Amino acid sequence: PDSREIVLTKNYRSTQEILDTAYNFIQNNNPDRLEYQLNNPDEYYKQHGALVEKINKKLVATRENSGTVALITAQTEEEEVQKVIATIIELMQKQGITYNDIALLVRANKTAESYIKALEIAHIPYIRVANTGLYKQELVADIIAYGRILFDRADASSLVRVFLSPLCALETEELLNLTYIAKKKSSTFYEMLNTIRALPKISEKTAQSIEHLFSLIREHATQAQTLSVQEMLIKIITDLKIREYLIELEQKKPQKGRETIEYVRQFIEKAGNFALLYEDKSLHGFITHIDMEREAGDSGALGENLQEQGPEAVKIMTIHASKGLEFSYVFIPQLVIGRFPSIGRSDLIELPDVLLQTREILPEGDPHIQEERRLLYVGLTRAKDGVFLSAAESYGGKRLKKPSQFLFETGLLKDKNATTPTKSAHATPAFLIQSALDETKLNGEKFSYPVPQKFSYSQIAAFNICPLQYKYQFVLRIPQDKGRGTFSFGRTMHNTLLELFKLTKARSGTVQESLFSVNSERNNQSIVTLDEIYGIYRTHWIDEWYESQDQKQQYYKAGQKILKEFYDRHKDSWPNPWYLEKDFTVTFEGIRLKGRIDRIDKVGDNNGVPLVEIVDYKTGKYKEKLYKNDKIQLLIYQIALEDQGLKPVNLRYYYLHEDKQESTSFLGKPEEIAKTKKEIVETVEKIKRSDFPANPSEFNCKHCDFKNICPFSVV
Numbered sequence: 001p002d003s004r005e006i007v008l009t010k011n012y013r014s015t016q017e018i019l020d021t022a023y024n025f026i027q028n029n030n031p032d033r034l035e036y037q038l039n040n041p042d043e044y045y046k047q048h049g050a051l052v053e054k055i056n057k058k059l060v061a062t063r064e065n066s067g068t069v070a071l072i073t074a075q076t077e078e079e080e081v082q083k084v085i086a087t088i089i090e091l092m093q094k095q096g097i098t099y100n101d102i103a104l105l106v107r108a109n110k111t112a113e114s115y116i117k118a119l120e121i122a123h124i125p126y127i128r129v130a131n132t133g134l135y136k137q138e139l140v141a142d143i144i145a146y147g148r149i150l151f152d153r154a155d156a157s158s159l160v161r162v163f164l165s166p167l168c169a170l171e172t173e174e175l176l177n178l179t180y181i182a183k184k185k186s187s188t189f190y191e192m193l194n195t196i197r198a199l200p201k202i203s204e205k206t207a208q209s210i211e212h213l214f215s216l217i218r219e220h221a222t223q224a225q226t227l228s229v230q231e232m233l234i235k236i237i238t239d240l241k242i243r244e245y246l247i248e249l250e251q252k253k254p255q256k257g258r259e260t261i262e263y264v265r266q267f268i269e270k271a272g273n274f275a276l277l278y279e280d281k282s283l284h285g286f287i288t289h290i291d292m293e294r295e296a297g298d299s300g301a302l303g304e305n306l307q308e309q310g311p312e313a314v315k316i317m318t319i320h321a322s323k324g325l326e327f328s329y330v331f332i333p334q335l336v337i338g339r340f341p342s343i344g345r346s347d348l349i350e351l352p353d354v355l356l357q358t359r360e361i362l363p364e365g366d367p368h369i370q371e372e373r374r375l376l377y378v379g380l381t382r383a384k385d386g387v388f389l390s391a392a393e394s395y396g397g398k399r400l401k402k403p404s405q406f407l408f409e410t411g412l413l414k415d416k417n418a419t420t421p422t423k424s425a426h427a428t429p430a431f432l433i434q435s436a437l438d439e440t441k442l443n444g445e446k447f448s449y450p451v452p453q454k455f456s457y458s459q460i461a462a463f464n465i466c467p468l469q470y471k472y473q474f475v476l477r478i479p480q481d482k483g484r485g486t487f488s489f490g491r492t493m494h495n496t497l498l499e500l501f502k503l504t505k506a507r508s509g510t511v512q513e514s515l516f517s518v519n520s521e522r523n524n525q526s527i528v529t530l531d532e533i534y535g536i537y538r539t540h541w542i543d544e545w546y547e548s549q550d551q552k553q554q555y556y557k558a559g560q561k562i563l564k565e566f567y568d569r570h571k572d573s574w575p576n577p578w579y580l581e582k583d584f585t586v587t588f589e590g591i592r593l594k595g596r597i598d599r600i601d602k603v604g605d606n607n608g609v610p611l612v613e614i615v616d617y618k619t620g621k622y623k624e625k626l627y628k629n630d631k632i633q634l635l636i637y638q639i640a641l642e643d644q645g646l647k648p649v650n651l652r653y654y655y656l657h658e659d660k661q662e663s664t665s666f667l668g669k670p671e672e673i674a675k676t677k678k679e680i681v682e683t684v685e686k687i688k689r690s691d692f693p694a695n696p697s698e699f700n701c702k703h704c705d706f707k708n709i710c711p712f713s714v715v
Contacts, residue, residue: 005053005055007055007056007057007503009037009056009059009060009357010059010060010062011060011061011062011600012062012063012416013060013326013381013384014059014067014381014383015061015065015066015069015365015384015385015583016060016062016063016067017066017069017385018067018069018097018380018381018384018386018387019059019060019061019069019381021069021380021387021410021411021606022377022380022381023059024410024411025373025376025380025406025409025410026203026376026377026615028373028409029217029370029373029374031123031364032365032370033363034055035055035056036052037168037184038053038055039055039269041053041082044649045142065383065504067090067383067384067386067387068329068383068385068386068387068388068409069210069386069387069412070386070387070388070389070412071335071388071389071390071391071412072084072087072290072388072389072390072391072497073117073192073390073391073392074390074391074393074395075333075394075587076392076393076394076395077114077392077394077396078114078393079392080333080334080390080391080392081114081115081118081333082118083389083390084104084115084118084331084333084388085118085119085122085124085271087323087331087388087498088124088292088314088329088331089122089124090500091329091386092564093383095328095329097328097329097595098312099125099126099312099313099314100312100315100328101327101328101329101333102314102315102328102329102331103314103315103316103317103322103325103327103329103330104314104316104317104330104331104333105317105319105322105330105331105332105382105626106316106318106319106333106334107318107319107332107334107339107342107375108318108339110319111211111333111339112128112316115316115333116128116316119314120253121223121363124314124346125254125255125312125313125314125475126255126313126314126316127255127259127313127314127315127316128225128255128256128259128317129315129316129317129321133299133300133301133302134263134266134267134270134299134300134301134361134665135290135293135300135303136299136300136334136671137260137263137292138165138260139165139166139242139260139263139264140264140267140300140438141161142161142162142167143167143233143236143242143264143267144287144290145157145161145162145165145238145265145290146157146159146162146167146217146236147232147236147283147287148287148302149162149190149217149222149288150217150283151224151226151284152222153190153217154184154190156188156189156562157188158188159189159641160175160179161537162213162596166242166245167213167240167242167391168213168668169209169211169677170209171211172207174202174203174206175461177201177202178192178193178202178349181199181200185265188487189200193210193214194211194214196211198405204574205328216239216240220232220235220239224282224283224284225282226283227282228275228281228544229271229272229274229275229281229282229283229285229286230271230272230275230483230507230544231483231544231545232282232283232436233267233271233283234268234270234479234480234483237264237268237479238708242264243478243709246260246261246264246476246478247472247476247478247709248341250476252373254449254588255313257476258475258476261476261478262477263302263475263480265477265478265479266302267300268391268479269563270300273566274286274289285588285707292682294602296485300698306560315327319332319375319376319378319379319552320345320375320599322378322379323378325382325383326382326383327382327383327384328368328383328384328386329383329384329385329386329387329443330379330380330382330383330386330387330388330389331386331387331390332376332379332380332388332389332390333389333390333391334390334392334395335389335391335401335403335404335406335407336391336392336395336401336403336404337402337403337404337405338370338401338606339401339404340376340404340406341368341369341373341404341405341406342372342490344366344369356524364613365509366372372406373409374599375484376406380410388659389406389407389410391403391407391701392406404640410702417467418651421678423664440452441465445456448613449471449475449692450475451688452587453492453592453595453689454592454593454620455506455592455593455594455680455684456593456594456595457632457633457636458595459594459687460632460683461629462474462631463683463686463687463690465695465700465705466694466696466700467686467687467690467691467692467694467695468692468693468694468695468696468712469700469704469705469710470687470692471708472706472710473705475707477694478709480705480706480712483544483545484545485545485546485547485551485552486619486620487621488542488543488544488545488546489542489555489558490619491542492537492540492541492542493559493562493617493619493656494541494598494617496533496536496540496563497566497578497598497617498581499536499537499539499540500536501575501577501580501599502537503527503528503573504527504528504576505576505577506527506575506642507527508527508574527574528574530563530648533563533566533567534560534563537560538562539558541559550628558658560628561658562656562657562658562661565661566661573634575599575601576601577599577600577601577615578600578601578602578610578612579597579599580595580598581596581597581598582596582597582600583596584596584597584637584640584641584644585640585642586636586639586640586643588639588643588681589677589678590681591684592683593636593639593680595636595637595640596614597614597616597637597641598615598617598618599614599615599617600613600614600615600641601613601615602611603649603650604649606647608645609645609646610647611646611647611648611649612641612646612647612648613648613649613650613651613652613655614637614641614648614650614651614652615652616633616634616637616652616654616657617653617654617656618654618656619655619656619657619658620655620657620660621655621659621660622657622659622660622661622664623655623661623664624664625664625665626653626666630653631651631666631672632670632676633669634653634666635651635668635672635673635676636676636680637651638651638667638673639673639676639677641674645708648667648668649667650665650667651665651667651668652664652665653665687714694710694712696710696712696713696714697714698714698715701713701714701715702715
């Protein structure tokens with residue numbers, strides 16, 4: 001009885017002019033809107049005794065700024081695009097905004113294509129925010145199609161897709177000729193192409209391309225029987241030279257290239273997650289899993305949004321995808337009849353009139369137009385400071401287009417026989433656009449790569465070795481040609497020791513608590529057996545990326561030998577780590593560093609300040625003497641823990657090697673710490689300004705994961 005209804009009408013996003021335009025526009029959905037029905041109760045509500053309280057859903061802006069609602073008109077689609085681009089340039093120059101403040105919201109995806117071309121010509125960075133799944137992204141779909149061919153040679157549709165994709169790039173005319181011959185001979189596409197040299201009117205280039213592709217298909221089909229899905233995908237990407245294609249695409253179209261690389265990376269990551277969850281870790285199992293997902297309506301969830309990674313860019317997306325987002329300025333193009341609102345589809349099965357004679361309230365207006373109207377309402381209310389609608393008379397067809405009824409309903413057009421807007425955008429005429437573009441270039445506008453919010457030791461080290469390697473690995477995140485057995489072994493040993501120390505801590509009656517309250521007393525009893533350690537090792541063994549079965553067995557035995565020596569050294573006095581795999585973030589001079597410390601041991605206390613030792617495991621050969629670059633990783637860890645109020649008294653590399661299991665220790669002096677910070681700040685500043693030039697040398701290139709695709713490699 002004490003409850004009451006509250007209508008939220010305060011709006012903190014848009015200006016009042018935008019809110020009023022949107023509110024007055026949506027009134028055209030009356031009488032089917034809830035606000036109208038509650039404020040004008042009809043016989044239905046009275047008859048059913050419904051409680052009716054009047055409400056007011058008119059939003060009130062908390063901002064005092066004046067907003068812009070304007071219409072851009074043009075004679076042709078090309079002119080409409082030019083005027084929209086010119087308006088974007090004017091906003092950038094006059095309003096002091098960034099590209100991130102601008103969005104182009106389209107009713108249908110195909111509308112975006114002409115704007116993407118114009119943005120590229122104007123050198124304006126953009127991000128096309130995908131509202132389709134990962135499996136529908138072009139290159140990912142091409143790779144999936146290739147994978148299907150390995151297990152089903154009769155899958156002609158997948159084979160045709162591969163032929164037209166960057167994986168093969170067969171000319172359309174040649175493909176049409178091949179499909180005609182296959183139909184004429186009544187044979188499967190694959191069978192016919194196996195005799196490509198015997199077919200008429202086939203060029204030498206096409207014959208060689210198909211023969212090479214079929215050779216890879218046969219090779220990959222055999223390898224797919226034994227390799228894991230991730231190993232197989234990397235093999236496909238490497239052998240089909242997809243990485244080279246991605247680098248070339250990124251050089252020509254940086255934004256599209258970066259997006260495509262990210263989709264491929266996410267696909268490989270999804271394959272890895274599949275292998276962790278399912279017993280069948282093969283490519284065939286993964287593709288079968290994808291088919292089942294798609295049958296269930298799942299086209300593959302996209303991971304992290306490219307919009308959030310940067311760089312500064314105009315966002316292009318459908319209005320559907322824009323729900324919940326906001327931008328300073330919004331452009332909504334092609335407000336013409338047949339495009340927005342779109343043409344409604346009639347019901348496939350019409351309901352008989354007798355079924356419609358119910359007591360339910362049925363919409364009085366056209367449901368399709370009402371839904372389109374709600375969609376435009378969403379688009380209008382994404383804008384904070386200004387919204388620009390646009391329309392042209394011609395989009396290439398024989399008939400001229402008429403303005404959308406929505407332009408009249410928003411008040412941007414008054415007379416239905418006129419095309420002069422009541423509120424027009426003062427867009428630069430087309431002949432002045434080039435001068436605006438030239439001025440933008442003179443001001444130094446160029447495609448800028450995203451700068452990470454946090455940096456890691458690996459990023460700093462990679463950039464200092466070779467800026468281009470940093471770009472490939474951390475900016476573009478190009479899939480590496482293959483993993484390394486050394487990495488698999490190193491991760492295995494780290495995971496084994498992590499679980500081992502978790503077990504010893506649990507059995508010694510201690511738990512991992514906060515950094516400032518852990519009791520680090522040692523338990524001197526032998527609380528774990530060697531067989532148990534071997535069991536942990538077997539559980540965490542990563543058997544991927546080894547060159548051969550012999551190499552895999554050699555590493556496996558080496559791991560057992562290392563663990564036995566580790567056990568013999570510590571069985572009478574197990575270390576009781578204060579923290580394991582401790583993540584950290586530390587900030588100095590505006591730079592944020594992130595990392596993970598293998599082990600932190602508390603070794604004492606000085607007037608309430610914990611004294612700690614930092615331990616980092618290495619599976620490489622023992623280094624008795626450490627050079628400057630060897631120390632940086634542990635110096636960063638020292639900086640991080642000192643920032644948390646701890647006092648490191650020793651920094652130790654523990655070498656887990658079958659030949660010699662030893663430690664090398666040191667402690668960073670104040671001058672070393674200061675110098676390390678200074679060098680990190682300088683490196684980050686270089687990264688922000690960098691064009692990522694190559695730094696080739698025999699040593700750098702020999703150890704680079706991208707040496708096989710880098711045009712500057714000297715090995």
